[in-house]
Amino acid sequence: MEPSSDTRGPSRRGVMGAAAGLAAGSATKLAAQPAVSGAQSGGHVAMRLNINGRDHDLNVDVRTSLLDALREHLDLTGSKKGCDQGQCGACTVLINDQRELSCLTLAIAAQGRRITTIEGLAGSDGALHPMQQAFIDHDAFQCGYCTPGQILSAVACVAEGHATTDADIQEHMSGNLCRCGAYPKIVLAIKQARGQMGRG
Amino acid sequence: MRPFTYERAGDLNAASRLGANTAQGQIDASAQFLAGGTTLIDLMKLDVLRPKQVVDISPLRADLAGVASTSRGLHLGALASMSEVAAHPDVQRAYPAIAESLSLAASDQLRNMASLGGNVLQRTRCPYYRDPSWEACNKRRPGSGCTAIQGYNHNHAVLGVDESCISQYPGDLGVVLAAFEAEVELSGPAGARLLAFASLHRPADGQPHLETNLRPGEVITGFNVPSGAWTRRSLYLKVRDRSSYEFALASAAVGLDMDGETVRQARIGLGGVAYRPWRSREAEAVLVGKTLDEGTAKAAAQAAFAGAVTHGGNDFKPELGRRTLVRALLQAQSLSVSEAS
Numbered sequence: 001m002e003p004s005s006d007t008r009g010p011s012r013r014g015v016m017g018a019a020a021g022l023a024a025g026s027a028t029k030l031a032a033q034p035a036v037s038g039a040q041s042g043g044h045v046a047m048r049l050n051i052n053g054r055d056h057d058l059n060v061d062v063r064t065s066l067l068d069a070l071r072e073h074l075d076l077t078g079s080k081k082g083c084d085q086g087q088c089g090a091c092t093v094l095i096n097d098q099r100e101l102s103c104l105t106l107a108i109a110a111q112g113r114r115i116t117t118i119e120g121l122a123g124s125d126g127a128l129h130p131m132q133q134a135f136i137d138h139d140a141f142q143c144g145y146c147t148p149g150q151i152l153s154a155v156a157c158v159a160e161g162h163a164t165t166d167a168d169i170q171e172h173m174s175g176n177l178c179r180c181g182a183y184p185k186i187v188l189a190i191k192q193a194r195g196q197m198g199r200g
Numbered sequence: 201m202r203p204f205t206y207e208r209a210g211d212l213n214a215a216s217r218l219g220a221n222t223a224q225g226q227i228d229a230s231a232q233f234l235a236g237g238t239t240l241i242d243l244m245k246l247d248v249l250r251p252k253q254v255v256d257i258s259p260l261r262a263d264l265a266g267v268a269s270t271s272r273g274l275h276l277g278a279l280a281s282m283s284e285v286a287a288h289p290d291v292q293r294a295y296p297a298i299a300e301s302l303s304l305a306a307s308d309q310l311r312n313m314a315s316l317g318g319n320v321l322q323r324t325r326c327p328y329y330r331d332p333s334w335e336a337c338n339k340r341r342p343g344s345g346c347t348a349i350q351g352y353n354h355n356h357a358v359l360g361v362d363e364s365c366i367s368q369y370p371g372d373l374g375v376v377l378a379a380f381e382a383e384v385e386l387s388g389p390a391g392a393r394l395l396a397f398a399s400l401h402r403p404a405d406g407q408p409h410l411e412t413n414l415r416p417g418e419v420i421t422g423f424n425v426p427s428g429a430w431t432r433r434s435l436y437l438k439v440r441d442r443s444s445y446e447f448a449l450a451s452a453a454v455g456l457d458m459d460g461e462t463v464r465q466a467r468i469g470l471g472g473v474a475y476r477p478w479r480s481r482e483a484e485a486v487l488v489g490k491t492l493d494e495g496t497a498k499a500a501a502q503a504a505f506a507g508a509v510t511h512g513g514n515d516f517k518p519e520l521g522r523r524t525l526v527r528a529l530l531q532a533q534s535l536s537v538s539e540a541s
Contacts, residue, residue, distance in 0.1 A: 043203070045206070062203070062204065062205070062206050063201045063203065063204070065241070084245065085242055085245065085246075086238055086241075086242055086309075086310060089307065089309060092309055098283075098312045099308060099309045099312060100309055100312050100313050101238075101309045101310065101313065104237050104238050104241045104242060104313065105237060105241070105313070106206070106234070106237065106241065106254075106256075108206055109206075109234065109237065109256050109258065153308070153309065156308070157308070160308075162308070170444070171444050172308050173308075174307055174308075174444035174445040175306075175307025175308050175309045175310065175445055176307075
């Protein structure tokens, strides 16, 4: 089944987006083949994922992580692959409004749950979420690779009520590593956004 | 990751039927239950666990995620997430060591995903277990030897180890459950049964590949923790290489029933230092009937680590473990606790 192509929208990452589109196309061809070689059992399976308020039908290898489903099959490359072992937090997404790690989640096991990625955080009019704006205002990143995960984790951190003090923020953001060391500015950004976010 | 079939178990009967080929923690079990996935998917990616069949038991959450506190004790549903239980007001009030052991573990993302049942069954972080390119690991390949004994063993166990395995039980909650004499509720092909938490994890005993006393097809459905004065006056102290999001080098779960300055009863669990969730009855026995002060706390800590065996990289652990326990005991003594359950 063809992944919906309307998830991408206008993007400043047009070139990357086009490349990822090609990848998604080839993945679709793969999916049309019988089970991958070596799979005595399992192979490709049909699944429906609800991402950013929209259902997506996929036919992918049963082993596909939610992170790979997003990046390789749905052209949602905002979620980043850092360690792919649940240690760095770069792949953080919101599942039923809770922050979870898409690299340790099987895509097939995420069916029936509401998945929010960084692409789904801005308003439908394109207005940035207060946390996104706060990260820009405070320059809370350098290379930016961990940033989507940081922002989603920070949104949940505030919603959980875990952003009351600097120490509280540091403790509850410890699952998101930043090798550039932007931590002090991330704390500042969260403190700005927490006053602008409605709870829940 | 190797291929597998994926099935969802809608109820306990289906879970036991589909999971008939799970085994006692052996990596060659052909079936594995999937709940939060934070251990299983990680170890499948590393090619340590190689199930042919993955049975997703997350639908059981509908019935098995509750937390109930009565005057007799606490019941924790096995599919409750670590974060749910850590945030539960009854747990925080009457079983603070349980709440702290959960909130000091892993990261917020992992605590949202991981179930309690999966948490107590999490596998060791021994690097030789987690990397199949090392040939010798008795836990992965029975009879192949132990690389850690002469290798890197900074965070390996000093209690409950033998020649076959010195790996550390990495969990926190399990340490408290062992100290508090919790029970595990199980459901399997032959019906439901109760198991003392202390009997859930097997000693190394020359066969470290056999990790638990779970029977094939058995699912952990919940935990019962009897209440006592010691559950209310309790804490979990965790010492790590970094201050957050790290496994314990040494930890102590302490619960005290005090009569003034005198210890009526004590419950002591040790983490980060032992092969499996570790209760130190030796340390408890030193304290009962004594005035608790730094001197008696040190005597208890001495007893707790009397049997410690180190292997070079972890030579620091008995002393760190003793100091951790002493501090935990004195902090627990100074807690202000309401006597009402």
